[in-house]
């Protein structure tokens with residue numbers, strides 16, 4: 001039986017539990033987000049200075065049912081008004097992914113609905129089509145706590161990875177730098193705030209991979225350079241030291257992102273001489289300095305710059321529901337025997353990156 005209903009747009013429940021956000025949303029085939037509930041676990045993990053996978057999984061288990069109920073209520077529909085259930089099937093922290101997948105399978109089985117296991121990266125990759133109705137193809141920079149990737153998005157299920165991090169993700173580097181500077185978790189926003197009052201030229205930090213061939217990233221050397229520079233300063237650090245170091249770090253990341261992005265645009269243009277856009281997604285996309293660097297790059301390359309609203313750039317259920325809608329329209333669905341995948345590259349032909357993080 002076709003899941004496409006007669007007389008009204010397709011409606012999908014999306015569930016996201018792959019990292020430290022528990023999320024459930026209802027989205028329809030006309031790009032309307034009928035509800036979008038996100039419960040962040042930041043407070044739960046803050047005492048540990050990072051995400052504890054076991055605690056994350058338990059928190060998802062505690063809250064997911066309630067969030068699904070709230071998402072349905074806010075959308076004003078019951079389970080009988082839903083046409084399919086999509087959940088992040090990976091990549092991510094496996095305990096959390098299992099909670100989301102089992103919940104989605106349970107609902108699908110009980111209600112006889114199609115189940116879709118969505119690749120979390122595909123959720124990020126297709127978000128600009130939900131928020132902005134963007135046409136294929138486009139170039140995506142995904143910069144989050146777990147991933148830093150440049151992808152050509154050519155169609156649903158058709159992704160070409162141009163570059164990825166060979167060690168830490170950009171967000172991870174922000175979080176680790178924050179820790180070194182004595183700033184709170186999550187580090188990105190704290191580093192950005194501190195950098196606002198700092199002098200980016202006082203400390204000379206490296207710009208890893210700048211000018212190198214290809215589009216890969218590396219951030220662990222930058223983080224180590226911050227550690228050495230911090231250790232050479234009188235302790236405890238003065239607010240001025242913290243601000244200047246944060247500004248130097250942020251400027252280095254922005255410069256590297258612009259350099260790698262410029263190379264990726266050239267490769268994108270070689271594949272697609274016409275059209276396209278530069279799209280950014282992931283929590284680090286919130287950073288003004290990085291956003292400005294990308295906006296400048298897009299203008300230089302005469303590409304429209306598309307940044308979905310921040311709420312849709314960070315982890316959420318709406319992007320999973322939307323990816324489900326896109327796949328469902330192509331007649332796709334997954335078997336209830338689907339096994340959650342801690343690692344799940346979007347572009348299986350791309351070489352595996354050494355030490356790349358598992359969350360997105």
Ligand code: KG4
Pocket residue numbers: 019143144145146147170171172174175186187188189192282283284285286287288313314315359360
């Ligand atoms: O996409 P996201 O919400 O979650 C996943 O990683 O899946 O991204 C979170 C990451 C964290 O590393 C956080 O420090 C970083 O995004 N981040 C930022 C900013 N806001 C969040 N990094 C730099 N500047 C920001 N303003």
Ligand code: ZN
Pocket residue numbers: 120124144282314315359360
């Ligand atoms: Zn993500």
